[in-house]
Amino acid sequence: MASFRAGILMLDTRFPRIPGDAGNPSTWPFPVDFETVVGVGDEITVPESQTARFQEPFVEAARRLEDRGVNLITACCESSIFLQDCLQAAVGVPVLTSSLLQVPWIATFLGPHAKIAILTFEQSALSPAHLWAGGINPARVVVGGLEDTAFHEAISGNLEVLDTDRAREEHISATRRLLAEHTDIEAVVLECTNMSPYAPAIREATDIPVYDLTTLIGWAASAHMHD
Numbered sequence: 001m002a003s004f005r006a007g008i009l010m011l012d013t014r015f016p017r018i019p020g021d022a023g024n025p026s027t028w029p030f031p032v033d034f035e036t037v038v039g040v041g042d043e044i045t046v047p048e049s050q051t052a053r054f055q056e057p058f059v060e061a062a063r064r065l066e067d068r069g070v071n072l073i074t075a076c077c078e079s080s081i082f083l084q085d086c087l088q089a090a091v092g093v094p095v096l097t098s099s100l101l102q103v104p105w106i107a108t109f110l111g112p113h114a115k116i117a118i119l120t121f122e123q124s125a126l127s128p129a130h131l132w133a134g135g136i137n138p139a140r141v142v143v144g145g146l147e148d149t150a151f152h153e154a155i156s157g158n159l160e161v162l163d164t165d166r167a168r169e170e171h172i173s174a175t176r177r178l179l180a181e182h183t184d185i186e187a188v189v190l191e192c193t194n195m196s197p198y199a200p201a202i203r204e205a206t207d208i209p210v211y212d213l214t215t216l217i218g219w220a221a222s223a224h225m226h227d
Helices: 048-067 081-089 097-109 128-133 152-157 164-181 193-206 215-224
Strands: 005-010 033-037 072-075 115-120 141-145 186-188
Touching: 033 048, 033 097, 048 072, 048 081, 072 081, 072 215, 081 097, 081 128, 097 115, 097 128, 097 186, 097 215, 115 164, 141 164, 152 164, 164 186, 164 193, 186 193, 193 215
Parallel strands: 005 033, 005 072, 115 141, 115 186
Antiparallel strands: none
């Protein structure tokens, strides 16, 4: 297998990064390097108009990862898709900031009337600007959130404890609600990187394809690796 290492930009947070989360090294089948964007925590979940103030620390952190020899850079934050172009311009390795970048590709192999569900941390925070930044046709997606859940409380409160069993059931319930409301959904994309640990449970409970940041980075990594 060819040598491949991914660099992951991390927010300055303390909530648990359980197996399956992009911020847990055991999630990845290849080596990863983490780089904390110092001083940038949950406040990165902001409108596009305010994201520019985070540009410099993200660029500096991405360049530190590039200097350490990573082959690709991704990020563990909800609004990093707004930084896709500036990060890619700042470094010489591929940058994939968000699972949302998969949505246009997924749409190409579904029927023309099929919908893609985007499950996000907070529905109201996923704006049309996020979809625009990801090249997503709004007519092809429906969006649901995890508001009023233990999962949301733990992440938004930056708590050190997370009830993973309860969070798993909350993710399944939220997905089932979307499927009940929109019978034309044929795929699910988990936008928040902290949702990835629950993708297997959602697949098993709903029998529908589920995509997240790990599927995006796994696809990109496969182009670098061989037997």
